[in-house]
Amino acid sequence: MIRIAGEVTLMFALFFALLQSVMPLIGYKNRNPYLLACARPAAYAQAFFVLLAYGLLTVAFVNNDFSIAYVAANSHASLPLMYRLTAVWGAHEGSILLWIVMLNVWTIAYVWVGWPSVWPENFLADSWLGKCLCIFAMARRPPASCALFAKTHKHFPSHESAKKFSGHTEGTTLTISILGIISFCFLCFILFTSDPFLPALHASAGHDLNPLLQDPGFIIHPPMLYLGYVGFSVAFAITQAAFLCNKLDADWAKLARKFALAAWFFLTFGILLGSWWAYRVLGFGGFWFWDPVENASLLPWLSGTALIHVLLLCERRDTAKAWASLLAIITFALSLLGTFLVRSGVLVSVHTFASDPTRGLFLLLLFAVLISAALSVYVARLIKMQKSTYQISWLSRESALLINSALLFIAMLTILLGTLYPLILDALHLGVISVGAPYFNKVMMPLVLITLVLMGVVSLPSIRKLQPGMLFAHAGFAILVIGVLLSSLLNQERFVRMEPGNTTTLGAYQFQFLHTKGVSASNYRGIQAEFAVSKNKRHITNLYPEKRIYTVREMVMTKVDIHPGIFRDLYIALGEPLHDDVWSVRIYYKPFIRWIWFGGLLMMIGAMLSLRSPSLRGRSSDRSNPCHVESQGNTT
Amino acid sequence: MNKYHKRRLWLISLFAAGMTLAVGLVLFALKQNINVFLTPAQIAVNAPKSDYHFRLGGMVKKGSLIRHPQDLTVEFIVTDLKKELAVQYTGVLPDLFREDSGVIAEGSLNQHGVFIATQILAKHDENYMPKNVYEAMRKQDEKIS
Numbered sequence: 001m002i003r004i005a006g007e008v009t010l011m012f013a014l015f016f017a018l019l020q021s022v023m024p025l026i027g028y029k030n031r032n033p034y035l036l037a038c039a040r041p042a043a044y045a046q047a048f049f050v051l052l053a054y055g056l057l058t059v060a061f062v063n064n065d066f067s068i069a070y071v072a073a074n075s076h077a078s079l080p081l082m083y084r085l086t087a088v089w090g091a092h093e094g095s096i097l098l099w100i101v102m103l104n105v106w107t108i109a110y111v112w113v114g115w116p117s118v119w120p121e122n123f124l125a126d127s128w129l130g131k132c133l134c135i136f137a138m139a140r141r142p143p144a145s146c147a148l149f150a151k152t153h154k155h156f157p158s159h160e161s162a163k164k165f166s167g168h169t170e171g172t173t174l175t176i177s178i179l180g181i182i183s184f185c186f187l188c189f190i191l192f193t194s195d196p197f198l199p200a201l202h203a204s205a206g207h208d209l210n211p212l213l214q215d216p217g218f219i220i221h222p223p224m225l226y227l228g229y230v231g232f233s234v235a236f237a238i239t240q241a242a243f244l245c246n247k248l249d250a251d252w253a254k255l256a257r258k259f260a261l262a263a264w265f266f267l268t269f270g271i272l273l274g275s276w277w278a279y280r281v282l283g284f285g286g287f288w289f290w291d292p293v294e295n296a297s298l299l300p301w302l303s304g305t306a307l308i309h310v311l312l313l314c315e316r317r318d319t320a321k322a323w324a325s326l327l328a329i330i331t332f333a334l335s336l337l338g339t340f341l342v343r344s345g346v347l348v349s350v351h352t353f354a355s356d357p358t359r360g361l362f363l364l365l366l367f368a369v370l371i372s373a374a375l376s377v378y379v380a381r382l383i384k385m386q387k388s389t390y391q392i393s394w395l396s397r398e399s400a401l402l403i404n405s406a407l408l409f410i411a412m413l414t415i416l417l418g419t420l421y422p423l424i425l426d427a428l429h430l431g432v433i434s435v436g437a438p439y440f441n442k443v444m445m446p447l448v449l450i451t452l453v454l455m456g457v458v459s460l461p462s463i464r465k466l467q468p469g470m471l472f473a474h475a476g477f478a479i480l481v482i483g484v485l486l487s488s489l490l491n492q493e494r495f496v497r498m499e500p501g502n503t504t505t506l507g508a509y510q511f512q513f514l515h516t517k518g519v520s521a522s523n524y525r526g527i528q529a530e531f532a533v534s535k536n537k538r539h540i541t542n543l544y545p546e547k548r549i550y551t552v553r554e555m556v557m558t559k560v561d562i563h564p565g566i567f568r569d570l571y572i573a574l575g576e577p578l579h580d581d582v583w584s585v586r587i588y589y590k591p592f593i594r595w596i597w598f599g600g601l602l603m604m605i606g607a608m609l610s611l612r613s614p615s616l617r618g619r620s621s622d623r624s625n626p627c628h629v630e631s632q633g634n635t636t
Numbered sequence: 637m638n639k640y641h642k643r644r645l646w647l648i649s650l651f652a653a654g655m656t657l658a659v660g661l662v663l664f665a666l667k668q669n670i671n672v673f674l675t676p677a678q679i680a681v682n683a684p685k686s687d688y689h690f691r692l693g694g695m696v697k698k699g700s701l702i703r704h705p706q707d708l709t710v711e712f713i714v715t716d717l718k719k720e721l722a723v724q725y726t727g728v729l730p731d732l733f734r735e736d737s738g739v740i741a742e743g744s745l746n747q748h749g750v751f752i753a754t755q756i757l758a759k760h761d762e763n764y765m766p767k768n769v770y771e772a773m774r775k776q777d778e779k780i781s
Contacts, residue, residue, distance in 0.1 A: 283731070391640070406651065410658045417662060432673035434691060436742075439669035443662055495728050497708055556731045575708075575728035584708050584728045 003068050006056045006197035013049035013100075014187040016042050020180030024173040028244070039173040039180075040111055046183065047104040054101050057196055058088050069200040070094060076206035076552050078523040079214075086219050087209040092343055092359075093196035095222060099339065100186050102223070102230040106259075107179045110234050114172045114255060171252075174241035175234075182233055185366050193359045208523065208552035217277035221270060225297060228267025229335040232304055235260040236332035239325045240374060243381045248321050253314035256328065258616050260311060264304050265607040271297050272600040283558035283573040285493065285588040287596055290440040295419045296338035302412040303331040306405035313401055319390040320402065322382055327405070329378060333371045334412070340367055341419070400458040407451050414443045452481055469613055473606025476599045483595030492589040495575070499582040507589050509570060510534050514542075516581055524548045526559070529583065531572055533563065545572045569593050671742060676719040679745075689744050692721065692751055698736045714739060714751070725753040 020042035027035025057070075061084045066072040074090045089098040190196070235256045242252040274294065275287045288294060307327040313320040340363045392398045418435045426432055459466055459474055466474075494506045503512045514530040526548035533540045546559035563570040568591045575584030610616065671691045674684070684690060692714055700713035709726040712735075723741055733739060733756060743753040 391643070406654065410654070414658065414662050418666070421666070434671045434673060435666065436669045436671055439665045442665040442669070446661065447658075495708055497706075558731055573728075578703060586728050 225270030231263025476602025480599030
């Protein structure tokens, strides 16, 4: 039942995505305001069906509906409810659905922020299709929409004034249309290659969720990461629409920066959560492994950071627009590339669950089509673009901003190279190699340090004049770098063979192995050890690391225990039982490791403050002032 | 050539210099940190020098794991179903290390042809198997059937 409803819902979503993308484009070409006005209700309709599909899949997980192959592969009746809810995006199909959900959430957010207050449904009501679509528009603002049928002809009596009005909404509708195209592509992808509602071929009791993903850190990591990834497609769509309308002005920069900042906020959060998860779950005490999938999330972060900075130049100084719009395209491309890398199965990595070649090909094709279309618009419009008259002087904040963006860009390229190099060699049958963490550390170190010095030189002398958002973000970055450096330089670790009664020393700390006992929960059983930790014979804490076996998959997992602190973490992970009660044990002393996540949090606060700063909070041009709209409409 | 052109020329040359430096650094770092992936059969044909650091991939041979009683040293045999290679490692094995299951070890050969691993990679997917091993096993299966 849910299965068929889910399929139908996805089809409907696909249909409305098609409307959302095609109608405004035709409307733009023929200067038809009625078609342009379809964009918004179509976007609402699409979002409604996508959310419905997601809701249906969630219900299937909650009810343990194992007639659906995807549910059977990733859940089990014994799985706790919380993890049944998050198992929805625990594997390929569901995470692609989550991707589309996020895209729709962003589209709706854009519609709310970017749509002018004057009612465009007025045009809509005049066409028969518009009348059908209006039902969805009504859902949001009933009074206004109900009245609209009556008012239509009063407000815009002639086709002429309607045309005038459309000049103003073009940018907005085109943006929605571009978002619709992206969504359409991904809905095709999900329907043709990765349908989460496919029936299970034979009855089963479920294979359970991968135990690595059964962790509180994982509950919000993927949604935040995807919100970040996908959010950059709004900045991209705004830029492309501005290109199509030839309106790369301060309003464009402000709107694009607003969405890029919001996306950056979520991406930063997602990456932080991912690194926190790796630290606690993988049991090696590391926070970043330079795994290709981690790199895939860092790439759009780096170019997105550059984008935010350069957009500031476009907004305030009316310069560097070509660079900013290229960065918008690249950031979007990198977030598509990230999806491709993680989801196509080309990588052998912690996160790769799918390995179906048709999926990879489909995604690669999608990537090629979207990016080449974007780049051809870019190149075509770039030639016509007016040269900026603003001159950037040496040793100014403007030039520092540009150098900073170039550094970020180079950092992005080096990571991209290190990530793709093995894939390219393998694809050309030139041998199988891997690029290790030392490469990334070696290359990133000088780049990060130069960036840091530059940042300090620019912001420290005028620290009083800095906006609070910038202050927080930059201070956060400095703290993060300090955390990374100190925790790697002063890190101490010990691998020992221990049995109850033994004591081992690491630095100034003594670890006494007290005893072990059995533990169990609904979907695992395991052994818990108890360690007493002391420093100079003063007792500090007891730690309880565990070794678990998740019964359904017969998979062994390490549950570490950590004693956190501002200046150091103490970290114990049980290795393997050697015989009887003799264990191999990993003990780590991790100084300043919390500073990494604390710095990251400060950066997020910075982004939040910037979003709320008066310069961004003000509407770009029109909402409060319809008269202004009229005049703008006249000039176009 | 006016002031504006001069400035632009400066910017471009600065950018070019920066790029050259970056490319140089990258190539230098890449050269030192590439790990070639080899299987026992490849090593049997053309054994690398004893200080050459590389990645070894294959399956852990069933029943080959031996633990030293005093410390954390283990020995096992990695096979790609054509050739075998003895591996020695001191440290804690990852959770998914299992006999008769895929493994990747990083390290180098010693004078006696034993692979001394500095790291055993934790591949956190129980279905994981090195690609060439998988292909070798598939061919074997085809032969049988």
